[in-house]
Amino acid sequence: xxxxxxxxxxxxxxxxxGSWLGHTHPAYANMVGPFGGITAAQALSAVLxxxxxxxxxxxxxxxxxxxxxxxxxxxxxxxxxxxRSTQHWVIELQQNGQAVLTATAVTAVRRETWSLDEEPMPxxxxxxxxxxxxxxxxxxxxxxxxxxPISGGLPEVWDGxxxxxxxQLWVRDQPPRPLDFASLASISDIFFPRVFIRRSTHVPxxxxxxxxxxxxxxxxxxxxxxxxxxxxxxxxxxRNGFFDQSSQLWNQAGVLLVTTHQIVYYKQ
Amino acid sequence: xxxxxxxxxxxxxxxxxGSWLGHTHPAYANMVGPFGGITAAQALSAVLxxxxxxxxxxxxxxxxxxxxxxxxxxxxxxxxxxxRSTQHWVIELQQNGQAVLTATAVTAVRRETWSLDEEPMPxxxxxxxxxxxxxxxxxxxxxxxxxxPISGGLPEVWDGxxxxxxxQLWVRDQPPRPLDFASLASISDIFFPRVFIRRSTHVPxxxxxxxxxxxxxxxxxxxxxxxxxxxxxxxxxxRNGFFDQSSQLWNQAGVLLVTTHQIVYYKQ
Numbered sequence: 001x002x003x004x005x006x007x008x009x010x011x012x013x014x015x016x017x018g019s020w021l022g023h024t025h026p027a028y029a030n031m032v033g034p035f036g037g038i039t040a041a042q043a044l045s046a047v048l049x050x051x052x053x054x055x056x057x058x059x060x061x062x063x064x065x066x067x068x069x070x071x072x073x074x075x076x077x078x079x080x081x082x083x084r085s086t087q088h089w090v091i092e093l094q095q096n097g098q099a100v101l102t103a104t105a106v107t108a109v110r111r112e113t114w115s116l117d118e119e120p121m122p123x124x125x126x127x128x129x130x131x132x133x134x135x136x137x138x139x140x141x142x143x144x145x146x147x148x149p150i151s152g153g154l155p156e157v158w159d160g161x162x163x164x165x166x167x168q169l170w171v172r173d174q175p176p177r178p179l180d181f182a183s184l185a186s187i188s189d190i191f192f193p194r195v196f197i198r199r200s201t202h203v204p205x206x207x208x209x210x211x212x213x214x215x216x217x218x219x220x221x222x223x224x225x226x227x228x229x230x231x232x233x234x235x236x237x238x239r240n241g242f243f244d245q246s247s248q249l250w251n252q253a254g255v256l257l258v259t260t261h262q263i264v265y266y267k268q
Numbered sequence: 269x270x271x272x273x274x275x276x277x278x279x280x281x282x283x284x285x286g287s288w289l290g291h292t293h294p295a296y297a298n299m300v301g302p303f304g305g306i307t308a309a310q311a312l313s314a315v316l317x318x319x320x321x322x323x324x325x326x327x328x329x330x331x332x333x334x335x336x337x338x339x340x341x342x343x344x345x346x347x348x349x350x351x352r353s354t355q356h357w358v359i360e361l362q363q364n365g366q367a368v369l370t371a372t373a374v375t376a377v378r379r380e381t382w383s384l385d386e387e388p389m390p391x392x393x394x395x396x397x398x399x400x401x402x403x404x405x406x407x408x409x410x411x412x413x414x415x416x417p418i419s420g421g422l423p424e425v426w427d428g429x430x431x432x433x434x435x436q437l438w439v440r441d442q443p444p445r446p447l448d449f450a451s452l453a454s455i456s457d458i459f460f461p462r463v464f465i466r467r468s469t470h471v472p473x474x475x476x477x478x479x480x481x482x483x484x485x486x487x488x489x490x491x492x493x494x495x496x497x498x499x500x501x502x503x504x505x506x507r508n509g510f511f512d513q514s515s516q517l518w519n520q521a522g523v524l525l526v527t528t529h530q531i532v533y534y535k536q
Contacts, residue, residue: 058476058477058510058531059331059476059477059531061329061372061477061479063327063356063372063374065348065349065351065356066349066351080333080360080367080370081333081334081366081367081368081370083333083334086476086533088331088333088367088370090358090360090370092348092358098349099348099349099356100349102348102349102356102358102372103372104329104331104370104371104372104477106331106476106477106531108476108509108510108533110508110509110510111508111509112508113508113509113534113535113536114467114506114536115506115507115508116466116505116506117504117505117506117507118432118433118466118502118503118504118505118506119504119505164386165386198384198386199382208326208327208354208374208376209326209327209329209372209374209479211329211477211479211529213510213512213529213531215505215507215510215512216507217507217508234386235386236385236386236387236516236524236527237384237385237386237387237483237524237527238381238382238383238384238385238386239383239385239483239484239485239524240378240379240380240381240383240485241376241378241379241381242326242376242378242481242483244481244483244527246514246527246529248504256504256505256507259504259505259512259514259529261479261481261514261527261529263326263327263374263481265354265376266381267381268381268382
């Protein structure tokens with residue numbers, strides 16, 4: 001049995017000094033350097049593999065400092081504070097001794113409490129009724145996801161005529177793979193830059209910072225398995241070189257697994 | 269002329285080792301320790317005062333690791349990567365050599381581009397038509413803000429009967445003070461925990477992580493001056509001990525200054 005490219009990509013090797021050695025994976029190549037979601041998953045992976053970890057991820061913020069070059073990298077994940085049920089992590093991903101990504105994460109032991117999803121899952125056709133996209137971006141990482149755009153897909157004509165940044169899609173790993181916290185971090189970055197959708201115009205872009213709030217428990221991820229996720233994304237403001245985008249990911253049973261936000265650089 | 273308590277609270281003194289010495293301020297006391305917004309502003313203040321800073325804040329993530337004790341603290345702000353127009357900061361606030369807050373920030377030199385606010389400013393009565401609240405929480409920091417709840421204010425009766433987490437309010441510093449990036453970070457944390465509003469039930473809470481995206485330029489802050497901001501906040505999911513809340517702050521002219529998100533611990 002072949003291993004899944006995602007598992008190869010997030011594999012890390014513990015170093016004698018406590019840091020982790022990893023490598024970029026050609027299967028997740030973007031235009032320049034790797035897909036940001038895989039880099040986020042690699043950073044989180046250092047926490048997930050750490051022998052001192054307490055609980056599961058609750059929040060993750062990754063800051064993309066510089067283009068990640070193809071090849072090896074080192075991840076340092078430091079538990080700066082461990083409380084009774086929460087733990088605070090500071091993470092840095094380096095190449096040639098220079099930071100290419102900084103991150104912070106919170107893990108926690110979660111207990112059952114009163115719970116409620118306030119953001120309703122949008123009513124959408126089931127994945128089997130949504131065709132694969134007519135247009136697919138040419139980057140290699142795009143092939144690592146089965147994405148079925150319901151609305152707000154990549155424009156077929158880049159005519160500058162967009163009128164909304166809202167997108168809805170079904171998505172899962174390709175080939176399918178049981179969901180875990182690392183792959184959920186990766187899929188959180190699956191939404192194309194909102195400026196493409198809103199403007200139907202192609203401009204240079206790059207995510208600067210992404211925050212993921214994990215609402216799902218490990219049990220809910222296990223229940224989700226390799227099923228489809230319903231993703232929704234939209235922007236709030238595009239202003240002088242930076243825009244934000246906010247997204248949600250639900251499983252097919254309607255459980256809101258993740259809410260995620262990013263701020264993205266754009267030119268022109 | 270007396271100095272404004274906010275300026276006293278975010279004053280930091282440079283230490284020989286490059287760190288900054290600050291102190292909690294009684295005017296911003298919360299139930300236990302200080303108001304989180306003031307701690308966020310103090311962390312950002314170390315970046316804003318740093319002689320090596322490039323540009324203005326674009327994003328800030330603060331993680332509250334432990335209760336901040338009344339008294340002195342040390343802030344370390346390190347520029348880990350400086351690019352042509354963006355700069356990445358790693359920040360830590362310590363008391364007795366232990367981290368009480370970790371943070372990352374991105375600053376950038378911004379250029380004029382195609383811009384558009386997609387999230388519309390809600391239609392609300394003007395601040396002069398909105399009375400001060402009938403109920404005001406007893407914490408000292410609450411007096412540092414003039415807050416005029418339009419909808420979703422603190423319940424007058426805690427009867428467990430809430431049905432929405434949405435709040436809208438007008439807010440500004442009290443006494444009024446010209447807005448800057450530090451005070452905007454502080455005001456980003458002004459929204460009461462959504463679980464209070466949604467449930468009309470009082471439970472123990474504490475913000476774990478907050479992210480602020482600054483859409484405003486220094487010029488737009490100057491134009492805002494000491495005017496009111498329209499704030500809006502709502503939650504997406506409450507699940508097993510943690511909920512998220514997403515907020516926006518507009519100035520009276522309708523410019524979206526900030527979008528902000530947090531994940532908050534709650535009990536029961």
